[in-house]
Amino acid sequence: MKRFIVLIAAITAAGCVDTLVGPxxxxxxAGLFDIVWADFDRNYAAFGLKQLDWDxxxxxxxxxxxxxxxxxxxxxxxxxxxxxxxxxxxxxxxxNRKYYSxxxxxxxxxxxxxxxxxxNYVPGSVMTPSRNIRYGKLASDVGWIWIGSxxxxxxxxxxxxxxxxxxxxSAVVIDVRNNGGxxxxxxxxIAARFFDEERVFSxxxxxxxxxxxxxxxxxxxxxxxxxxxxxxxxxxxxxxxCVSATExxxxxxxxxxxxQLVGDTxxxxxxxxxxxxxxxxxxxxxxxxxxYDANHRVLEDVGIAPDVxxxxxxxxxxxxxxxxxxxxxxxxxxQGVPASLRKLLLVPARNRSGxxx
Amino acid sequence: MRxxxxxxxVAVVSLVLPTYVSAQRTTEAxxxxxxxxxxxxNPAESPYRLAGWGPTFSLGVDRRSSTSALDVTLRTGHAAxxxxxxxxxxxNGVAAVDIRYLRAVGQSRGRVSWxxxxxxxxxxxxxxxxxxxxxxxxxxxxxIVASGLGATVRASHxxxxxxxxxxxxxxxxxxxxxxxxxxxxxxxxxxxxxxxLGRLRxxxxxxxxxxxxSQRASIGWTYRLSYMQYAxxxxxxxxRQSLSxxxxxxxSGREP
Numbered sequence: 001m002k003r004f005i006v007l008i009a010a011i012t013a014a015g016c017v018d019t020l021v022g023p024x025x026x027x028x029x030a031g032l033f034d035i036v037w038a039d040f041d042r043n044y045a046a047f048g049l050k051q052l053d054w055d056x057x058x059x060x061x062x063x064x065x066x067x068x069x070x071x072x073x074x075x076x077x078x079x080x081x082x083x084x085x086x087x088x089x090x091x092x093x094x095x096n097r098k099y100y101s102x103x104x105x106x107x108x109x110x111x112x113x114x115x116x117x118x119x120n121y122v123p124g125s126v127m128t129p130s131r132n133i134r135y136g137k138l139a140s141d142v143g144w145i146w147i148g149s150x151x152x153x154x155x156x157x158x159x160x161x162x163x164x165x166x167x168x169x170s171a172v173v174i175d176v177r178n179n180g181g182x183x184x185x186x187x188x189x190i191a192a193r194f195f196d197e198e199r200v201f202s203x204x205x206x207x208x209x210x211x212x213x214x215x216x217x218x219x220x221x222x223x224x225x226x227x228x229x230x231x232x233x234x235x236x237x238x239x240x241x242c243v244s245a246t247e248x249x250x251x252x253x254x255x256x257x258x259x260q261l262v263g264d265t266x267x268x269x270x271x272x273x274x275x276x277x278x279x280x281x282x283x284x285x286x287x288x289x290x291x292y293d294a295n296h297r298v299l300e301d302v303g304i305a306p307d308v309x310x311x312x313x314x315x316x317x318x319x320x321x322x323x324x325x326x327x328x329x330x331x332x333x334x335q336g337v338p339a340s341l342r343k344l345l346l347v348p349a350r351n352r353s354g355x356x357x
Numbered sequence: 358m359r360x361x362x363x364x365x366x367v368a369v370v371s372l373v374l375p376t377y378v379s380a381q382r383t384t385e386a387x388x389x390x391x392x393x394x395x396x397x398x399n400p401a402e403s404p405y406r407l408a409g410w411g412p413t414f415s416l417g418v419d420r421r422s423s424t425s426a427l428d429v430t431l432r433t434g435h436a437a438x439x440x441x442x443x444x445x446x447x448x449n450g451v452a453a454v455d456i457r458y459l460r461a462v463g464q465s466r467g468r469v470s471w472x473x474x475x476x477x478x479x480x481x482x483x484x485x486x487x488x489x490x491x492x493x494x495x496x497x498x499x500x501i502v503a504s505g506l507g508a509t510v511r512a513s514h515x516x517x518x519x520x521x522x523x524x525x526x527x528x529x530x531x532x533x534x535x536x537x538x539x540x541x542x543x544x545x546x547x548x549x550x551x552x553x554l555g556r557l558r559x560x561x562x563x564x565x566x567x568x569x570x571s572q573r574a575s576i577g578w579t580y581r582l583s584y585m586q587y588a589x590x591x592x593x594x595x596x597r598q599s600l601s602x603x604x605x606x607x608x609s610g611r612e613p
Contacts, residue, residue: 017396017408017596020584024405024442035404042590043538183495208537210590216542274538275488275497277403277443283488288538 027279029074033065036078036276036284040085043274044286045205047212049300050085054212057084071280075100078284086301087287088243088269095281105180105267110239111312112177116320117146128162130155132186135162138325142332143172147190150182150245156189160228163193171233171332173325174253177263181244191252192226194234194259199223201252203292204272215290223252234259235328238306243267248291250304255294260331261306263324268303382422383610387430389415389579391601395436395449400591401538402486402499405443411436413599415579418608426472426511428457434597438484446487451597453480455561457509457526472511476526478561479504480585482595483540498540501587501595502547503557505531519568519577524561531557535587552587559585565603573607 025031037058047054061081068074075092079100082090090102118125118134122144125136132155134146143166145159166172174194181187191201200222205215236253238261247266253259271287278284292298310327393413398406417430431454438447459474483500507529513522532549533556536542560583567577582598 017394017582017584017598018406020596021396021398021406021408021594024440027442039404206538206542208542219544275495277405277440277445277488279442279444281444288542 027071029068029071030062030066032071032074032278033062033078035278037062037081039276040286041212042210043207043288044085044090044212045207045215045288045290046085046087046271046300049290049298050087052084057081075282082284087271088267089271089273089285089287092282092284103267103269105241105243108240108267109314110178110241110264111314111317112239112241112324113312113317113320113322114146116317116322117144117175117325120320121322121325126165128155128158130158133158133162135166137166137169138173138329138332141170142329143169144175144325145172146175146177147179147249149179150184150186150190150249153183153185156186157227159190159193163228163230169232171235172230173235173237173328173332175237175325175328176242176246176249177237177239177324178241179246180241181246184245184248187245187249188221188223188252189226191249191256192223193228194230194253195223195225195256196229196231197225199255199294201255201294202248203294203296204289206289218292218296221248233332233334235332236261237263237324237328238266238304239264239324240267240303242304243269244271247299247304251291251293251299254304260308261304262308262310262328262331263306264309264311265303265305268299268301270300381610382420384418384420384608386606386608387415387417387419387603388606389413389417389601389603391579391599393434393436393597393599395434395438395451395595395597397438397449397482397484397593397595399484399499399501399593399595401536401593402447402484402497403440403443403445405440405445407438407440407445407447407449407484409436409438409449411449413601415601415603424461426457426459426461426474428455428459430455430457434599448485448487449482450485451480451482453478455526457524459509459511467514469512469514472513474509474511476507476509476528477505478507478526478528482585499536499538500540501533501535501585501593502549503528503531503533503535503552503559503585503587504549505529505552505557515569516566519566521564521566524563524565526561528557528559529554531559533557533587535589535593537590556588557585558588559583567603567605575605575607577603577605579603 041054064077078092082102085102088103092100122136125134127134132149136144138144200220202221203218205218208214208216238250247270270291272289273285274288276284310324391413394410396408413434415432419428434451436449438449456477459472462471462473464470481502485496485498487496505528507527509526511524531552533552534547534549563579563581565579568575579601585595587593
């Protein structure tokens, strides 16, 4: 009997769950560097696209990390390593707001100026409660919907109120310039308001193995019409700071027949990042998937080219002009549209078939 | 093919049950509520250990005679996990179903009754990691689903006015779905794959004490320690210990 009780007590005493799962890895600069490098080696999806020898990167940066006198000194070393990937979804953020990005989209000059638009083109615009959408009329028959961000949750249905408020306009310009992305929980429901039927707009594969070429099968992403449907003409305005979920939105809008893209090529960052935490409140991100457009093309580092390219110059900006918006307005009214497209645009959206690439 | 194990499990239960209902038996229901400590180290979620406490709840029915026993138990738990290194937080939930069939194999000299048997189990362990960094507040889910067949052994002994028993179960053949990174990778599908004993190692040990009474209801406690280690491209470890108060209600038959 005593043996039985001793056995039970021994089992109970051994019940230290922390011991069972093992100790934490070291938090020295070299140890943290190893964690970050190995995490990318194991999970980063775009090595094949970047044509980067990640082992060589380790050979060059690990000695610097090992020589770092403190953890704080490690941050710029990791930042430099991230820049080698040239990926808008790779970045390191410190609690003191110090930010190390692989690509500095903030340095990209777009000359996009909301004050110029609000003052000169849509003076009576209105902001939605979430402050993510601003809307108004470019002309009596053309609405303007500026989506500044797809971040946050629970506001996508505001687009229904926007479309109702715009009334019987025959066309809308959806302006997503400088939109740095956010959540597909917002971008895809908004796109759904402009779809006339369920359509596949993109494909993707997740990295799912230790090999840099290990991926899941290709899966599709679809959008099904939802909410208040807008069946009129749609022009989407893009520029070089459109990235991430915004590019997903543009990919989606691009497959809806009759929708036209105008402005500048998007940033080319489709990565769907994992977020990671390190000691000291450091946070970094790395993309875990490869996204393809509806034609199975990879646009990472390439971006989505508009149907009609229009750029804003510094002089335009000084003069308060927005030639991208002016062109979008003209296209929304069916002006300056190639004959082949114009013919299609004259057909009501619900009767359209075919695909504009 | 993927769900062949479900058919196998049903076949085992249907073979066991007919022989089981014929003898004179006692049927009891158990309801347990307690506190559970959870610790996990899942490299897909974080390189650091996440640990914390939370409530656990169990509901079970057992039917037994002097020679055999069939236990069905459902357990759930929830814990708020935290990493002392990274400061990361995660909400962890676990749900487990155990079906155990045991046969009495005799008593040792210390009057300890020994039982051995088989176990069918299914466990889902999901963590919702809260990233409150400056990239914006968002979350991501990680976890594992494991099911399969195993062996179980029970030792029980009358101690004072009560009965103390120890149950140990280990899986021998498992089917596991543990996405390489987060749960998003699976879409809506469950992707169970066979995991050999070399890849999934686990045990579930519980020690229970209950006061034996002539009334229909009795009280007791259960200490449980469970551990699961799944080795794929990395090694994922999940450990729990809990202490629960248990109410047992005799539905039919006599006190054991």
